[in-house]
Amino acid sequence: MTKFKKSALQVLEIERQAIEQLTQYIGDDFTKACELIIACKGKVIVSGMGKSGHIGHKISATLASTGTPAFFMHPAEANHGDLGMLTEQDILLTISNSGETAELLALVPVVKRLGVTIIAMTANVNSTLGKYADVKLCVKVEKEACSLGLAPTSSTTATLVMGDALAVALLDARGFTSEDFAMSHPGGSLGKRLLLKLGDVMVKESALPLVSPRQTLSLVLLEISKKALGMAGVVDNTGKLLGIFTDGDLRRVLDDRIDVHQVQIKDIMTQNSITASSDMLAAQVLKLMQHHKINSLFVTDSDGKPVGAINMQLLLQAGII
Structure with a gap:
């Protein structure tokens, strides 16, 4: 077996284990997060920095296409005016592996003043972000798939999967149909397959x-x-x-x-x-x-x-x- 193949298989195994471990975090907090989003009269605003931000973009897109109005807000830009996107009817879904991301923490005082509900998706529920969040979704993994233990790999995979679990749970709760899905995908083969009579x-x-x-x-x-x-x-x-x-x-x-x-x-x-x-x-x-x-x-x-x-x-x- 080549060293490339061996390395790749090791990554897949570590990330598989990381996803498997997520089952322990699907509990009361997950249920509460779903209930809050279902009851939300505004939108779910997803925010995160760096790799968490990239995952946040995907989660917000998945939510939006499956019946939960959502969009991504960059925390650095939010600190310089984009926070005006947020209203008291919205929910802020923050993503930070450490729970100590400075750009997100800088938003907390204003967000709390607006009375906006905060859901924190983090590996450290006892972090500063976890402390101020109304609901904490734990995405802790044992180790990164990166051999250096530094590059976000299994942690971002776990976060993405938790986001998918949240989106699909909400989809099922709303009774979202294939026709509803097609309305969000009018272009390309998806729209044609689902809408064309x-x-x-x-x-x-x-x-x-x-x-x-x-x-x-x-x-x-x-x-x-x-x-x-x-x-x-x-x-x-x-x-x-x-x-x-x-x-x-x-x-x-x-x-x-x-x-x-x-x-x-x-x-x-x-x-x-x-x-x-x-x-x-x-x-x-x-x-x-x-x-x-x-x-x-x-x-x-x-x-x-x-x-x-x-x-x-x-x-x-x-x-x-």
């Missing part, structure tokens, strides 16, 4: 490959080729879907040596096919198609009439896959 991505009207029951397979194949969805829908004279015929069905009938110019599609179509409704989330339909191992399906209305169609290629183009 099938009606937004399906083909419709003249693009639908629809045939009558008595059409021959040869004519149906022309329709399938023309509309390029890999299937055709068979409809009665009222427009109701009776069945479908797919590329997969074609391979089956060719093996049976069926005359494509004579056989009528009603005799070889697949009945009771899987369908979807246009108000379903596109991500839901993807899961449905994957479960039934199909590449395309029709979208029907309440009367069973095709109003659209979708296939894997369209879902891929829409960024759902």
